[in-house]
Amino acid sequence: MSKALAPGLAALLAGCSGGILDPKGQVGADEKSLIITATLLMLLVVVPVIVMTLGFAWKYRASNESATYTPKWAHSGRIEAVVWIIPIIIVSVLAYITWESTHKLDPYRPLDSAVKPIEVQVVALDWKWLFVYPQLNIATVNQLAFPANTPVNFKITSDAAMNSFFIPQLGGQIYAMAGMQTKLHLIANQAGSYDGMSANYSGAGFTGMKFKALAMNSQAEFDNWVKQVRAGKPLDAANYASLLKRSENHPVQYFSSVAPGLFYGVLNKYMAGHQTAMESGLSASQLKALSSSLCAPAAAKE
Structure with missing residues (x-):
């Protein structure tokens, strides 16, 4: 299976060569790191939601008669805690990273170097x-x-x-x-x-x-x-x-x-x-x- 996937992965990564995901300078490397970090943090929400959507659809399909049926269910404290606390944490981390990187990667900010520019x-x-x-x-x-x-x-x-x-x-x-x-x-x-x-x-x-x-x-x-x-x-x-x-x-x-x-x-x-x-x-x-x-x-x- 890995040999079969290798050509496809190589083709996908070929588009990175010579672009922002193939940095050759410190500013470009910092920007790449920021893009990857922000993407992974957002995937912490996106991936579980996709998995749960597919899982719930399968578990509560019409043909699954063993699934729990609770038509009067209205609230769960544990679910409320999960859907609020986790996004708050992720948004807070993103906000901190964005604030720090916005100043660090300010295009008007001179680079720290012992070499005369x-x-x-x-x-x-x-x-x-x-x-x-x-x-x-x-x-x-x-x-x-x-x-x-x-x-x-x-x-x-x-x-x-x-x-x-x-x-x-x-x-x-x-x-x-x-x-x-x-x-x-x-x-x-x-x-x-x-x-x-x-x-x-x-x-x-x-x-x-x-x-x-x-x-x-x-x-x-x-x-x-x-x-x-x-x-x-x-x-x-x-x-x-x-x-x-x-x-x-x-x-x-x-x-x-x-x-x-x-x-x-x-x-x-x-x-x-x-x-x-x-x-x-x-x-x-x-x-x-x-x-x-x-x-x-x-x-x-x-």
């Missing part, structure tokens, strides 16, 4: 992902790289329709919205290439809005990748205008430098905020000028 600014476009490395002054399209066991601090926005940034094996998704900045903190505990995607429908090219997240074996390997990126062209207002044009299944692109404050310029296109100017290191007038230059080619998106 890498900062990446993410801009969702039609239909591609732009990754800006402000510390390195480089940028890429549809390829993200970082050393394994190094925290990555993401700042995320959109210069298109609302989207959702998601690397299933590393951790939870978070929305990318025009005029707003969201944050996400992830880490890869194993080197490898992980699938990243858009998890929110955003138009005709949505299915091709995918990228690779490359967790490098070492800092040296990451440094070599940075050298490759520096061989690309600069990401100025003109080249950014080209990126704004809608494209499907966009190839990987490298940019050797980035216009100062580009990420905050994108933010400022949709909102007038002093905080964005402070974070970018630019004056309000400089940020306004940058936003104007990024707004000028907006018609190119059509």
Whole structure:
């Protein structure tokens, strides 16, 4: 029997490979543990109810004349205790786990690590992902790289329709919205290439809005990748205008430098905020000028 079931079990588990049930980072592993724990706790109620439903239906079937017949039965203290106390305990445990994990897995909460994190600014476009490395002054399209066991601090926005940034094996998704900045903190505990995607429908090219997240074996390997990126062209207002044009299944692109404050310029296109100017290191007038230059080619998106 076990040999007969093996192919079926293998087929079921194959769907877990490369997804949230096959985590390669601490955040993803904690989320998997939470999903499994919550599911098992809920099954403590669901499984006995299913078993008792089938058991009662069989025991009190019409053809079983030996079953006890008590038409005037109305109440049982023991049954009342079971149907109330057990769910209360389970809900209380779930509430505690949810409260604790909600704070522990808060996407805005920086990860505890002795290793200095890498900062990446993410801009969702039609239909591609732009990754800006402000510390390195480089940028890429549809390829993200970082050393394994190094925290990555993401700042995320959109210069298109609302989207959702998601690397299933590393951790939870978070929305990318025009005029707003969201944050996400992830880490890869194993080197490898992980699938990243858009998890929110955003138009005709949505299915091709995918990228690779490359967790490098070492800092040296990451440094070599940075050298490759520096061989690309600069990401100025003109080249950014080209990126704004809608494209499907966009190839990987490298940019050797980035216009100062580009990420905050994108933010400022949709909102007038002093905080964005402070974070970018630019004056309000400089940020306004940058936003104007990024707004000028907006018609190119059509």
